[in-house]
Amino acid sequence: MKDKYSVTYLCKVAEVARSSYYKWKKSQEYPSKRKLENEILEIVIKNIYNNYGGTYGVKRMCLCVNREVPFRVNHKRVYRIMKDLGVKSIIRNQNYKGKSWAERISANVLNREFSAEKPLEKLCMDITQINIEDKKIYLNAIKDIFNNQIIAYDIAEEDGFPLVKKTLLKLFKMPLAENCILHTDQGFQYTERKYCDMLKRRGIVQSMSRRGNCWDNVPIEIFFGHLKTELIYLLNGKLSCNEICRRIEDYIDFYNNERIQAKLEGMSPVEYRKKIAGI
Numbered sequence: 001m002k003d004k005y006s007v008t009y010l011c012k013v014a015e016v017a018r019s020s021y022y023k024w025k026k027s028q029e030y031p032s033k034r035k036l037e038n039e040i041l042e043i044v045i046k047n048i049y050n051n052y053g054g055t056y057g058v059k060r061m062c063l064c065v066n067r068e069v070p071f072r073v074n075h076k077r078v079y080r081i082m083k084d085l086g087v088k089s090i091i092r093n094q095n096y097k098g099k100s101w102a103e104r105i106s107a108n109v110l111n112r113e114f115s116a117e118k119p120l121e122k123l124c125m126d127i128t129q130i131n132i133e134d135k136k137i138y139l140n141a142i143k144d145i146f147n148n149q150i151i152a153y154d155i156a157e158e159d160g161f162p163l164v165k166k167t168l169l170k171l172f173k174m175p176l177a178e179n180c181i182l183h184t185d186q187g188f189q190y191t192e193r194k195y196c197d198m199l200k201r202r203g204i205v206q207s208m209s210r211r212g213n214c215w216d217n218v219p220i221e222i223f224f225g226h227l228k229t230e231l232i233y234l235l236n237g238k239l240s241c242n243e244i245c246r247r248i249e250d251y252i253d254f255y256n257n258e259r260i261q262a263k264l265e266g267m268s269p270v271e272y273r274k275k276i277a278g279i
Contacts, residue, residue, distance in 0.1 A: 057089040109207035116146040133237035149269035183207040
């Protein structure tokens, strides 16, 4: 078109200054250092995004990019390029539930005092969800802090108070220490009025973790961690729910009677309890 019309005329029609046109033209012929860097960054960011399945947000993307390129890049620049490319991390939904749903919240009586002088004095309870392919089951378990033994548990395909109630009925048959503390998180099963009333009638002191603080109930969380890494993650997804439940029961029996622990002087929970009791 410039063979038919002058640059001056074309710039006037496009309402663009001649100097701006020549500046743009020069940038196309001799791209700036920053433009070249940005072209490299686009390729690197796309590769990182694809390699990690879109799980990297701006901060982690920036850290990873700086390991790949020979020049320094700040997070603002990475954000702009990600936005231009339409690259966005897969963000987990923050489905926070306020306290309005809870019927009763108890104080943190246990207060991370994870030691006990005698059996059935301080207990921790929690529910964990177990997923194996398309199967989903729930385990509610109670751990005695004295010797780390799982003293009562139940497994069900549905989460809720009925599962907790079955476990409690087993617990109530045991010779609990006076003013026994039962510690849980603030799950909806443990804040129901029915649950609180059951403990009160039995003279059990109710204790709860602070909101969203798993460290307040770490003894039972440690057990769930061992259960999943040593059993659940190794199971074949073709197993039926009944078979999975049987494997869990076998593991808990092994955990209580055979699995030695350094903090129990190299003994299993049951062995340690028998030694202390002089059995």
